[in-house]
Amino acid sequence: MKTNDNPLLHVQRIEGDIVSFLSESGTVFKEFNKQDSGCISYGVHSEGQDWFVKYAEDSEAVRYLKNAHVFNQLVEHPRLPKLLNAFHSENGFALVYEWVNGEVLSSPDFPGKEGRNRPESSHYRFRQLPLPKITSALTTVYEVHAYLESKGFIAVDFYDGGMIYDFEEDKLHLCDFDYYTKGSFILEKDRLFGSTRFMAPEEFVKGSIIDGVTNVFTMGATAFVFLAEEGSRELKDWKASEELYRIVLKAVSPDRNNRFESVDVFYQEWLKALN
Numbered sequence: 001m002k003t004n005d006n007p008l009l010h011v012q013r014i015e016g017d018i019v020s021f022l023s024e025s026g027t028v029f030k031e032f033n034k035q036d037s038g039c040i041s042y043g044v045h046s047e048g049q050d051w052f053v054k055y056a057e058d059s060e061a062v063r064y065l066k067n068a069h070v071f072n073q074l075v076e077h078p079r080l081p082k083l084l085n086a087f088h089s090e091n092g093f094a095l096v097y098e099w100v101n102g103e104v105l106s107s108p109d110f111p112g113k114e115g116r117n118r119p120e121s122s123h124y125r126f127r128q129l130p131l132p133k134i135t136s137a138l139t140t141v142y143e144v145h146a147y148l149e150s151k152g153f154i155a156v157d158f159y160d161g162g163m164i165y166d167f168e169e170d171k172l173h174l175c176d177f178d179y180y181t182k183g184s185f186i187l188e189k190d191r192l193f194g195s196t197r198f199m200a201p202e203e204f205v206k207g208s209i210i211d212g213v214t215n216v217f218t219m220g221a222t223a224f225v226f227l228a229e230e231g232s233r234e235l236k237d238w239k240a241s242e243e244l245y246r247i248v249l250k251a252v253s254p255d256r257n258n259r260f261e262s263v264d265v266f267y268q269e270w271l272k273a274l275n
Contacts, residue, residue, distance in 0.1 A: 008044065008051055008096050013088045018042075018055050021089075026051075034108035037061055037178065043099065050099035052081065057092035064178040065093050071177045075151055079144055079173050100173045102166035106159060106195075113230070126165055127226055131240060134226055135274060137165060137172040142219055142267040144174055149263045154181045155215045159195035160225065184211035197231055198222060201254050216259045216266050220251025243273040 007025050014021045019042075022028050026046025033040045038061030041054045056062045072083035072095075085096040103122035110121035117124055126134070141163070145155060156179035164173045179193050187210055192203040200217035202208035221231075223244075229237040233252065238245045247269045253259050260266040 006047055008046060008053070009085050011085070011087045015090065018053075018089055018092065018094065022053060036108075037064075039065060039178075051084070052097040052099050053094055054097070055089075055092055055094040057089075062093045065095060067180075068176075068178045069095060071153070071180050074182075075148060075153070077144055077147055079140055080177075081173060081175055097175075100164055100166075100175075101169070102164040102171070102173060104161055104175075105163040105165055106161035122165065122167075123160060125167065131227075133170055135240060135244075136170070137163075138223055138226065139270070139274070140172045141174065141222060142263065142270055145215060145219060146264040146267040148180070149212055149215070152182050154184055154211060155218060156180055156210070157193040157195075158215075158218055158222075159198045160222075161195075181210075184209055186210070197225055200256075202256065212262045213256050213259055215263050216251050216261075217253075219263055219266055220248045220259075223248040224252065241273065244270070247273050 007021075011021075019028065022042055022044050026044045028042050029045050029050075030043030031040065032042070035041075037056075038058035039054055039056045041052060044051045044053055054065065056065045069083070069086050072080075081097040081100050083095060083097055087094050087096075105123050105126055106116070107122065110116060110118055110123065115121055115123075119125070126137075145158075148155065157176075162174055162176040164175055165171075166173075187203065187206055187208045190204070190206050192199065192210065194203060198218050198221045200214045202214055203210065224231050224233060227239045227248075228234070232238075233249065235242065235245055247266070251259055251266050260269065
């Protein structure tokens with residue numbers, strides 16, 4: 001069977017359960033079933049290649065997975081896994097992506113602060129890398145989000161669980177865009193989805209506007225997570241240059257008016273400070 005005939009790449013609807021279909025299409029070598037999103041994902045080896053299949057049956061999870069489907073049709077970037085197909089089952093919906101090598105930097109296998117500080121966790125090992133490798137990975141995060149900003153997208157629920165790092169190739173990919181939105185919006189509940197380590201103050205206030213300035217905070221918080229002890233905002237705990245520190249500190253200002261006006265402006269200032 002040729003790759004173009006692979007059912008993973010052309011099926012539109014399946015009968016029966018997802019695992020049976022995936023097993024008939026290839027070998028399921030990995031199951032990601034500990035996420036709290038309502039989705040279960042699978043690594044499938046078929047016709048000499050690996051594929052990543054994300055599946056949901058819960059109605060809310062299906063809705064957001066369909067949102068990711070739309071998102072992936074509107075963007076294209078070498079550090080975003082390519083969406084190859086989408087299909088329905090009797091009870092759910094699935095997305096098929098190309099497989100990218102690496103480890104997610106936040107895993108349910110190593111939960112919370114204690115888990116992130118276990119030496120065997122990917123999060124801990126990433127933080128121990130030489131400074132240039134960490135800042136290079138962060139630069140990728142900022143480049144991608146500046147690109148997504150140019151396409152009109154607002155990042156929602158970005159955190160280290162959406163970062164896949166290949167320790168052998170020193171390459172970062174980003175994933176998990178189920179909640180990203182086209183355009184800014186008003187928060188209609190008491191808090192937004194996300195990890196508090198990465199979230200701006202307005203993401204906890206019903207009626208707040210969530211926009212590119214909110215994302216500036218998230219980008220700055222990401223730097224503190226990986227370049228400071230326990231995410232500290234103190235200069236004494238910062239591992240990079242003081243010039244970078246000042247830029248990142250401005251990004252995470254509690255006052256929106258004191259932050260950079262866009263992710264792209266933050267990204268350009270970050271690049272200048274790196275150089």
